[in-house]
Amino acid sequence: MTALLPRRGLAQILALIVILAVDRVVSPQFFDLRLQDGRLFGSLIDVLNRGTPVALLSLGMVLVIATRGIDLSVGAVMAICGAIAASLADTHSLAVVLAAALGAGLICGLWNGFLVAVLGMQPIVATLILMVAGRGIAQLITEGRIVTFSSPDLVWLGNGSVLGLPVPVVIALGMLILTGAVVRGSALGLLIEATGGNARASELAGVGTRAMILSVYVWCGVCAALAGVIAAADIMGADANNAGLWLELDAILAVVIGGTSLFGGRFSLVLAVLGALIIQTMNTGILLSGYPPEFNLLVKAVVVLTVLLLQSPKLTGFAGIAARLRRTKP
Amino acid sequence: MRGLPPALITAIVLVAGFAACAVQFPNIASTRVVGNLLTDNAFLGIVAAGMTFVIISGGIDLSVGSVIGFTTVFVALAIERWGMPPLVAFVVVIALSAAFGAAMGAVIHVFDLPPFIVTLAGMFLARGASFLLSTESIPITAPIYSNVSDFALRLPGGGRLTAIAIIMLAIVIGGALLLHLTRFGANVYALGGSRTTASLMGVAVGKMTVKIYMLSGLLAGIAGIVFSFYTSAGYSLSAVGVELDTIAAVVIGGTLLTGGQGSVIGTFLGVLIQGLIQTYINFDGTQSSWWTKIATGILLFAFIALQQGLVALARRPLAKSAGAAT
Numbered sequence: 001m002t003a004l005l006p007r008r009g010l011a012q013i014l015a016l017i018v019i020l021a022v023d024r025v026v027s028p029q030f031f032d033l034r035l036q037d038g039r040l041f042g043s044l045i046d047v048l049n050r051g052t053p054v055a056l057l058s059l060g061m062v063l064v065i066a067t068r069g070i071d072l073s074v075g076a077v078m079a080i081c082g083a084i085a086a087s088l089a090d091t092h093s094l095a096v097v098l099a100a101a102l103g104a105g106l107i108c109g110l111w112n113g114f115l116v117a118v119l120g121m122q123p124i125v126a127t128l129i130l131m132v133a134g135r136g137i138a139q140l141i142t143e144g145r146i147v148t149f150s151s152p153d154l155v156w157l158g159n160g161s162v163l164g165l166p167v168p169v170v171i172a173l174g175m176l177i178l179t180g181a182v183v184r185g186s187a188l189g190l191l192i193e194a195t196g197g198n199a200r201a202s203e204l205a206g207v208g209t210r211a212m213i214l215s216v217y218v219w220c221g222v223c224a225a226l227a228g229v230i231a232a233a234d235i236m237g238a239d240a241n242n243a244g245l246w247l248e249l250d251a252i253l254a255v256v257i258g259g260t261s262l263f264g265g266r267f268s269l270v271l272a273v274l275g276a277l278i279i280q281t282m283n284t285g286i287l288l289s290g291y292p293p294e295f296n297l298l299v300k301a302v303v304v305l306t307v308l309l310l311q312s313p314k315l316t317g318f319a320g321i322a323a324r325l326r327r328t329k330p
Numbered sequence: 331m332r333g334l335p336p337a338l339i340t341a342i343v344l345v346a347g348f349a350a351c352a353v354q355f356p357n358i359a360s361t362r363v364v365g366n367l368l369t370d371n372a373f374l375g376i377v378a379a380g381m382t383f384v385i386i387s388g389g390i391d392l393s394v395g396s397v398i399g400f401t402t403v404f405v406a407l408a409i410e411r412w413g414m415p416p417l418v419a420f421v422v423v424i425a426l427s428a429a430f431g432a433a434m435g436a437v438i439h440v441f442d443l444p445p446f447i448v449t450l451a452g453m454f455l456a457r458g459a460s461f462l463l464s465t466e467s468i469p470i471t472a473p474i475y476s477n478v479s480d481f482a483l484r485l486p487g488g489g490r491l492t493a494i495a496i497i498m499l500a501i502v503i504g505g506a507l508l509l510h511l512t513r514f515g516a517n518v519y520a521l522g523g524s525r526t527t528a529s530l531m532g533v534a535v536g537k538m539t540v541k542i543y544m545l546s547g548l549l550a551g552i553a554g555i556v557f558s559f560y561t562s563a564g565y566s567l568s569a570v571g572v573e574l575d576t577i578a579a580v581v582i583g584g585t586l587l588t589g590g591q592g593s594v595i596g597t598f599l600g601v602l603i604q605g606l607i608q609t610y611i612n613f614d615g616t617q618s619s620w621w622t623k624i625a626t627g628i629l630l631f632a633f634i635a636l637q638q639g640l641v642a643l644a645r646r647p648l649a650k651s652a653g654a655a656t
Contacts (some may be wrong), residue, residue: 124587132627133624143618256447308447308451
């Protein structure tokens with residue numbers, strides 16, 4: 001692998017540049033930006049804005065996957081928190097709305113973390129429970145309707161702008177910096193990687209693996225809650241059936257494209273967010289090209305398979321052997 | 331694992347649930363309702379039988395819902411637009427879905443990748459392919475479809491055992507025999523217990539992986555045909571999320587998601603429990619459909635927690651359990 005990729009992340013950056021170039025060919029105005037009413041508009045801004053929910057989800061997901069786990073429930077958690085935010089928005093202040101929604105996400109994360117860390121369930125199974133039941137809970141909150149609201153504060157979260165950038169993008173950027181500062185500014189990231197690499201060995205070495213696992217699921221829940229609030233604010237309503245539907249798969253995909261191994265043990269926050277942007281750039285490109293949006297799924301499938309094959313331990317083995325052979329040759 | 335086998339617990343839950351529903355709504359205890367229960371869940375039962383093999387072998391197959399969707403669109407187009415005789419279309423689509431499953435199994439084995447993510451790619455691929463074929467719902471008007479829908483065995487009490495219910499029962503019985511009585515079935519358990527041990531024992535791990543995913547794909551194809559009989563149409567968005575219902579049914583049926591334990595009959599009972607919850611909510615009328623999801627989630631949790639407990643019991647220090655047994 002090292003023979004192919006001199007530096008970590010180069011492949012992802014190259015992929016993003018290639019896809020951006022393809023988008024430029026498909027739509028000549030792709031890189032055009034204009035400032036209107038103190039806010040930037042253009043396809044690039046659109047990519048950033050639309051990519052926000054998946055980027056936020058992938059921030060939480062990448063930490064979970066780093067501990068060798070997976071969280072299937074993030075889409076359902078988005079729906080629950082969006083439903084809570086939308087139902088409270090017109091009667092309560094923004095602070096209460098955000099506290100309630102993020103609190104719900106925290107509780108969902110605690111539940112998942114409890115099942116995995118304390119009861120020792122397999123992460124896929126443990127989070128499957130909330131994935132199935134969560135959408136039902138969200139529908140319970142909205143009573144099966146699409147709850148709409150007009151609270152300007154919450155709408156601003158989805159559609160406002162700060163320094164010309166859409167608020168969701170600013171929030172995602174803030175979360176990236178916050179998460180990065182916490183996990184990479186301290187030994188926390190290392191401990192998370194240790195837990196994923198070998199939980200037993202880490203436990204013996206004195207790492208509180210249980211607390212690590214619990215906290216990454218909680219963080220994942222909070223990120224999903226934020227994504228749910230933004231998704232609800234964006235459409236000024238909460239649709240329990242469709243909010244965040246299948247986004248857990250996109251988030252996992254973003255993490256995998258970002259080069260984080262599903263077997264845990266190493267992770268990169270920036271590359272995971274880059275993965276989310278790659279997915280969104282592809283989506284936007286397909287939309288702009290005039291192909292039916294259904295094409296998306298096929299393109300995604302091909303991308304997943306390519307990335308998987310590049311990551312495959314077997315192929316890495318071949319590449320390693322090839323590199324060694326090359327080195328031994330005079 | 332001593333004590334009650336998990337499938338028996340599922341059976342007790344099903345009987346108790348059915349009795350509780352029948353006390354509240356006496357009409358539930360009729361062959362009509364039971365017949366409909368089997369018909370409505372026929373496709374789920376078929377695809378869940380295949381998923382049982384995959385999960386017992388320690389894998390997972392997320393692509394089945396998309397394969398069902400693809401199959402319905404393909405069958406509808408083949409019969410209505412391309413003028414293929416229905417039976418030929420069935421054979422072609424079953425061969426396609428089996429080959430698709432086999433290809434996923436091969437990728438999983440050859441490149442040593444997690445089944446979760448490979449079948450996730452398969453899910454995107456199959457759904458994307460069905461969108462490419464057609465995004466509209468295509469009604470199927472071939473005579474075989476009305477013949478099959480009209481065919482039913484009369485049950486005492488006015489119930490109807492429809493053709494698709496019979497297909498499902500046959501596949502469940504066939505699956506149970508395959509799993510419990512053949513070398514293939516024994517190998518599936520061996521693979522789920524431990525791949526390394528199975529390989530050392532002389533099980534051809536690669537071949538088995540391909541065969542297991544091929545079986546799952548094949549049954550998903552048959553489930554798709556049954557689904558098209560059920561709706562008399564092909565639609566690329568049909569059976570979205572069925573993989574979750576299927577996995578839930580398998581888990582409620584007492585199959586261990588880590589592999590090595592489980593039964594097709596248990597899965598069948600798990601499918602019936604899900605159908606029963608749906609029927610109860612329909613009968614009640616005041617409860618809303620979202621309670622199905624919540625109830626399924628609660629059941630899932632209960633069964634997984636139970637399994638977790640049983641596994642913990644089985645892993646107790648040997649001396650202690652030996653002392654307790656004698």
